[in-house]
Amino acid sequence: MPITIGRGFLKSEMFSQSAISQRSFFTSLWEKIKDFFCDTQRSTADQYIKELCDVASPPDAQRLFDLFCALYELSSPSCRGNFHFQHYKDAECQYTNLCIKDGEDIPLCIM
Template sequence: MPITIGNGFLKSEILTNSPRNTKEAWWKVLWEKIKDFFFSTGKAKADRCLHEMLFAERAPTRERLTEIFFELKELACASQRDRFQVHNPHENDATIILRIMDQNEENEL
């Protein structure tokens, strides 16, 4: 159960339950880093997107992962959308890297 600090558009949540497995631990770390990128109205959908990536019975296809990435980008506040980046190091379709960057755009989250 999360602890909520603040209200309206400026509220933040801190997760308090300890993770039961590695996937859940990874999800919690990622969610703590990106949850404030979304308005409260988009947080539930963003959370569902992350859960689909990590907890689906069958791993999502490359195409579905790309769709989820762009769904997350659309759900993000306009000021945070530039953190969702597509990198094509070889300038071809064989290798496309989808990444979410930190505030300084120096580190991937």
């Protein structure tokens, strides 16, 4: 499943499995959303983000959804409105987009 950080400039498909690329992918996302979590929840959220950004062993669609929901649950109540679940269904298929929005900025989008 593609993971996009920002406005499409960083996509999970673009990175090789090098540790440097993975670390920069993770760091970019974490810096944008770490304030969404209370101090007591940050270490757990940090682990979930690392798993979500693991390009060497990417999570499957269900695990991505579970990680996104877990991040939502860990977020401070005032930031939960930044987490968006969009479910689409037509005659042929159904899919869910998961996004974290911060005003006009979209730090994370999972499609």
